[in-house]
Amino acid sequence: MSGPSQPSQFTGAVGWIDRRLPVFSYLEKEYRQFPAPRNFNYFWNFGAIATVMLVVMMATGIVLAMQYTPHVDMAFNSVERIMRDVNNGWLLRYLHMNGASMFFIAVYIHIFRGLWYGSYKQPRELLWILGVVLLVLMMATAFMGYVLPWGQMSFWGAKVITNLFSAIPLVGDSITTWLWGGFTVDNPTLNRFFSLHYLLPFVIFGVVILHVIALHVVGSNNPLGIDPKSPRDTVPFHPYYTAKDSFGIVVFLIVYAAFVFFAPNFMGHPDNYIPADPLLTPAHIVPEWYFLPFYAILRSVDFDIWFIDAKLGGVLAMFGALVVLALAPWLDRSPVRSCRFRPVYRWFLVLLVIDLIALGYVGANAPDDEILSGLGITWLDLGHIAMPWYFIHFLVVMPLVGKFERPLPLPLSIRDAVLPTRGGAPMTTAAPSKQA
Amino acid sequence: MKRITLAAVAAALALAAGPAMAAEEGQQASGHGVEIAAQDWSWDGIFGGFDQQQLQRGYYVYEQVCASCHSLELVAFRNLHDLGFNDEQVQAIASNWTVPDLDQETGQAITRPALPADRFPSPFPNPIAARFANNGALPPDLSVIAKARADGADYLYALLTGYVDAPQGVDVPVGKYYNAAFPGHIISMPPPLSDGRVEYIDGTPATVDQLARDVSAFLMWAAEPALVERKELGVKVILFLIVLAGITYAVKRKVWSDVEH
Numbered sequence: 001m002s003g004p005s006q007p008s009q010f011t012g013a014v015g016w017i018d019r020r021l022p023v024f025s026y027l028e029k030e031y032r033q034f035p036a037p038r039n040f041n042y043f044w045n046f047g048a049i050a051t052v053m054l055v056v057m058m059a060t061g062i063v064l065a066m067q068y069t070p071h072v073d074m075a076f077n078s079v080e081r082i083m084r085d086v087n088n089g090w091l092l093r094y095l096h097m098n099g100a101s102m103f104f105i106a107v108y109i110h111i112f113r114g115l116w117y118g119s120y121k122q123p124r125e126l127l128w129i130l131g132v133v134l135l136v137l138m139m140a141t142a143f144m145g146y147v148l149p150w151g152q153m154s155f156w157g158a159k160v161i162t163n164l165f166s167a168i169p170l171v172g173d174s175i176t177t178w179l180w181g182g183f184t185v186d187n188p189t190l191n192r193f194f195s196l197h198y199l200l201p202f203v204i205f206g207v208v209i210l211h212v213i214a215l216h217v218v219g220s221n222n223p224l225g226i227d228p229k230s231p232r233d234t235v236p237f238h239p240y241y242t243a244k245d246s247f248g249i250v251v252f253l254i255v256y257a258a259f260v261f262f263a264p265n266f267m268g269h270p271d272n273y274i275p276a277d278p279l280l281t282p283a284h285i286v287p288e289w290y291f292l293p294f295y296a297i298l299r300s301v302d303f304d305i306w307f308i309d310a311k312l313g314g315v316l317a318m319f320g321a322l323v324v325l326a327l328a329p330w331l332d333r334s335p336v337r338s339c340r341f342r343p344v345y346r347w348f349l350v351l352l353v354i355d356l357i358a359l360g361y362v363g364a365n366a367p368d369d370e371i372l373s374g375l376g377i378t379w380l381d382l383g384h385i386a387m388p389w390y391f392i393h394f395l396v397v398m399p400l401v402g403k404f405e406r407p408l409p410l411p412l413s414i415r416d417a418v419l420p421t422r423g424g425a426p427m428t429t430a431a432p433s434k435q436a
Numbered sequence: 437m438k439r440i441t442l443a444a445v446a447a448a449l450a451l452a453a454g455p456a457m458a459a460e461e462g463q464q465a466s467g468h469g470v471e472i473a474a475q476d477w478s479w480d481g482i483f484g485g486f487d488q489q490q491l492q493r494g495y496y497v498y499e500q501v502c503a504s505c506h507s508l509e510l511v512a513f514r515n516l517h518d519l520g521f522n523d524e525q526v527q528a529i530a531s532n533w534t535v536p537d538l539d540q541e542t543g544q545a546i547t548r549p550a551l552p553a554d555r556f557p558s559p560f561p562n563p564i565a566a567r568f569a570n571n572g573a574l575p576p577d578l579s580v581i582a583k584a585r586a587d588g589a590d591y592l593y594a595l596l597t598g599y600v601d602a603p604q605g606v607d608v609p610v611g612k613y614y615n616a617a618f619p620g621h622i623i624s625m626p627p628p629l630s631d632g633r634v635e636y637i638d639g640t641p642a643t644v645d646q647l648a649r650d651v652s653a654f655l656m657w658a659a660e661p662a663l664v665e666r667k668e669l670g671v672k673v674i675l676f677l678i679v680l681a682g683i684t685y686a687v688k689r690k691v692w693s694d695v696e697h
Contacts, residue, residue, distance in 0.1 A: 038695060080510050080580065083662070090662040091669070235695060243691040247684040254677045261670020262482060265583060273584035273659075274576075283619075419696050 030216050035234035036241050037222035039418045043117075044220070044241075045248030046110040051208065052249050053103040058201050060096040061145075068148065070194035072187045075150035076275040094264040100142050101267045102256045104290035107135065115328070115349060118337025119221040125329040127214040132326040134207050139291070141200040144193040146288055151272030156285045158185045158193070164298070167312040184278065224417055225337025226410055233414035284366055292363030293356045297321050297390065299367060300359075300383030317387065324394035331394055333402030341408040345401045352393045358386045470617055472587040472594045477653065482671065485664040486657055488520035493636055494654025495519060497647050499532075500634050502578060505570060505625075507558035510579035511658050514552040518661055526552050533557055571611045573624030582652070582659035589652040591617065596648035599627040 008018040008025060018024040067086050069078035082089035111131070114120055120128035143161060147154045162179050166172040181188025219228070228234045235241075259266060267289060271282050287295050301314035308316065324331070339346035365371075367380035411417035478487040495516065498508065513530035521529065530550040535557045539546045550557065558577075560566035567574050576584075585591045598617035602608050608622060615623040629647045636642050657663070 077510065084510065084515075090666060094666075239691045240695065243684070243688040247681065247688045250677055250681040250684050254674060254681065257670065257673050257677060261666055261673060264666070270584050270586050270588075273580045 030237075031242075032236060032238040034216060034237040035228065035231065036220050036237050037224075037228050037233060037414055038235045038240075039222050039224060039414050040220070040241065040244070041223050042244075042248055043109070043113040043223075045245055045252075046106050046113060048245040049249055049252045050103065050106040050110055052252075053099060053106055054201070054204060054208065057096060057099050057103060058205070060092050060099065061198070061201065064092055064096055065194075065198060068194075070148065070191050072150060072190055072276070075148060075190060079149045091260075094260045098256065098259045098264060098267065100145065101288070101290065102252070102259070103138065104142070106252065107138065108290070111135070111325075112353070114221075115352075116339045116346075117221055117223055118225050118332070118334075118339070120329045121332065121337050122329065123218045124214075124221065127211065127218065128329055129326050130207060130211045130214055132322060134204060134211060135325075136322060137200055137204045137207060139294075141197060141204065142288065142290065144197040144200070146272075147190065147193045148197060149272060150190065150276045152274040152276055152280075152282050153269050153272040153285070153287075155185060155276035155278065156282055157287055158189065160285055161287075162189070164311075164315045164318075167309075167315045169312070221337060222414060223338060223340060224411060224414055225341070226414065229413050230415070286364055289360070289364075292361075293359035294318050294321060294363075296359040296361075296363035296383050297387050300362065300380065300387035302367075302380065317391075321390060324391060328394065328398065331398040333399050334405060334407065336407040336410065341410055342401075342405060343408060344405040345397075348393060348397050348401060352390070355386050355389045355393070358382060359390065362386060470619060472590050472617060474587075475590050475593055475649070475652075477589060477656070479656065479663055479667075482667065485667065486518075487653070488518075489638060490650050490653045491519040491657050492521070493634075493638065493640060493646075494650035494652070494657075496636070497629075497634050497651035498578070498654055499529075501628050501647075502651065503556075503559060505559055505566075505575040507560075507575075507577045508556040508579055508658060509558060509577050510555065511661075512553065512555045513550055515661060518657065523552075530554065571624060575625070578655055578658065580659045582656040584659075588659075589656045592652040592655055593648050595623075596629055596652065597644060 008015045008022070009028070010018045010024050014024055064082065067078065067082045067089065069075060079093065082093050084090075086092075114128065114131065143157070147158045162176055162185060165179060166176040168175060177183060179189075180186065181192060222228075269286065269288075286292070295318075298314040298318040301317045302310050303313070304310055305313050334342060334345065336342055339349060362379045362383040365379040367383070368378055371377050371379060371382060477484070478490065479485055498506075513526055513533075516526050516529060517523075530552050533550040533554075533556070534547045535550045535554050537546055537548050538544070560569060563574055582588045582592060587594075594617035595615060598615045599613060600616050602614035602621075606614065606621070608614050612622050612624055613626060614621055629644045631644055632642050633644075634642050634647060640646060660666075
């Protein structure tokens with residue numbers, strides 16, 4: 001401790017504050033000087049984009065909550081009142097509704113970026129786990145938010161998901177009753193979901209801060225997956241990446257705006273414009289699109305595994321899918337991070353993406369419907385292949401490919417790789433010893 | 437590499453936006469196995485809006501046909517200004533309807549002519565009465581029906597024009613009807629429209645096709661009254677964002693111009 005007044009590079013009022021609460025020093029160090037590898041591609045925009053979406057969701061959500069009524073008899077009509085009678089209420093509501101989907105799009109691309117370039121590997125394991133925690137928190141928040149308009153899918157989605165907890169042996173039914181606040185999904189359930197839906201974004205915000213702190217300790221990964229070795233491998237975060245992120249954010253907002261203004265219900269389900277009716281089950285209960293792969297994993301376990309019955313097995317598989325994702329840093333045995341230098345694993349990762357898209361379709365369709373009529377192959381059959389493959393990827397492919405794959409030679413440094421010879425002549429006089 | 441990545445991201449975003457732009461007001465694909473033909477609507481496209489004349493005709497169809505069984509709870513008479521009716525016309529329309537109220541002196545339940553501030557009254561006092569009067573079927577509220585059915589207004593039009601003779605071998609129970617567009621095809625609603633069922637003030641021939649088209653448009657408006665405002669704002673927002681994207685890209689290029697990357 002060096003006394004009450006820390007020295008500061010700032011003067012005047014800013015310096016006075018900074019010597020007592022070093023927020024300006026912090027911003028200077030973490031968002032201006034923070035050395036970022038000079039070779040980010042546009043995949044590195046999606047962290048900033050996801051942060052923007054979180055802020056948009058919180059801002060629109062707080063205003064929507066001023067008009068929304070969490071009561072089973074009034075929730076549906078209060079949302080419609082927002083759409084019809086509140087000034088620009090339709091805009092707020094459509095921003096929030098489509099914002100959830102756009103948030104997930106940003107986060108899924110962000111996760112894919114992490115997987116492709118090996119951002120989860122040592123020393124970023126905790127950073128990665130905090131990311132998976134954020135994903136789980138987002139899923140919980142999105143699920144509870146979808147219940148609030150109290151349409152048919154809200155109600156029946158809530159019923160299906162909360163019922164999952166009844167699969168827990170011995171105490172399952174008691175836990176479900178406790179979650180509901182009654183003996184079925186009813187007014188207490190809606191009330192607590194509203195309360196938690198308002199709370200969780202602030203928890204997410206807190207974990208985002210931890211995620212960013214962890215990032216700033218170890219520094220960013222980059223498309224080459226090799227560590228910066230000298231200041232010549234990096235650029236200051238500002239203005240280089242603030243400028244690049246700004247452009248990426250605006251492009252993302254164009255897509256977001258296209259949905260909000262020209263196809264606001266495209267990613268929703270028509271049944272959620274039917275008020276909830278506990279006595280009338282919809283023909284197909286489907287969750288929002290971003291849950292479909294996980295929903296497919298849940299439903300594809302329709303067989304008993306030894307003493308675990310199918311229902312519990314499905315629930316364990318669904319949560320297990322997130323657990324194996326969190327364990328990726330230890331499951332992947334390859335010392336090389338970036339798929340750019342992993343000629344075998346990169347194709348398995350492409351296959352994983354295809355597998356998840358297939359699972360999405362499995363989740364969206366009725367299990368017993370045929371994929372192509374006449375072929376006799378149902379969506380459930382596809383699920384029986386795609387669901388195990390997800391786990392095989394993490395539990396078998398990741399360790400084994402990491403062990404046996406021969407990675408391509410890595411460049412000596414980031415600067416080496418980004419300053420190739422052009423027209424046969426080195427670009428700079430400070431030519432690296434070995435041309436990439 | 438940079439360019440390729442940029443192109444890939446742009447392509448991915450375009451792929452994401454493409455179906456959305458094509459889907460327009462439509463909801464997710466239907467999924468009940470009946471192909472619903474897409475119709476031409478005045479609100480199609482980025483600049484599409486409502487045709488007020490059509491909405492007015494559609495309103496008369498609702499008033500004279502649908503309203504005898506279907507409520508429109510979320511729509512108020514004042515909202516009819518959107519259809520191009522002026523204050524007097526809205527007041528005149530409202531006064532044709534009777535709404536329940538309380539006598540402010542005695543507290544007795546009374547009915548009175550509706551005011552523009554009132555919402556459309558329901559034809560039945562409660563769902564039980566509605567079922568009792570309709571052979572056990574509950575006529576749904578129509579306020580958001582155009583958003584509550586896959587394929588939206590296309591579906592409503594297909595349903596209203598979909599009363600055809602049942603194919604050979606399909607048994608239609610007594611009091612039910614066969615409809616080509618309805619999921620399962622057996623519907624409780626009797627064919628509501630017939631040629632000349634409503635007499636249009638503007639002289640438009642009131643064929644079943646025309647009546648179905650107009651009332652489907654009216655119900656699209658009822659479900660999405662802010663549609664025109666939304667699209668007009670959307671064009672401005674997207675133009676603004678495109679300009680902003682150009683500026684931020686130029687800034688990014690300038691900032692990075694002294695760095696090889």
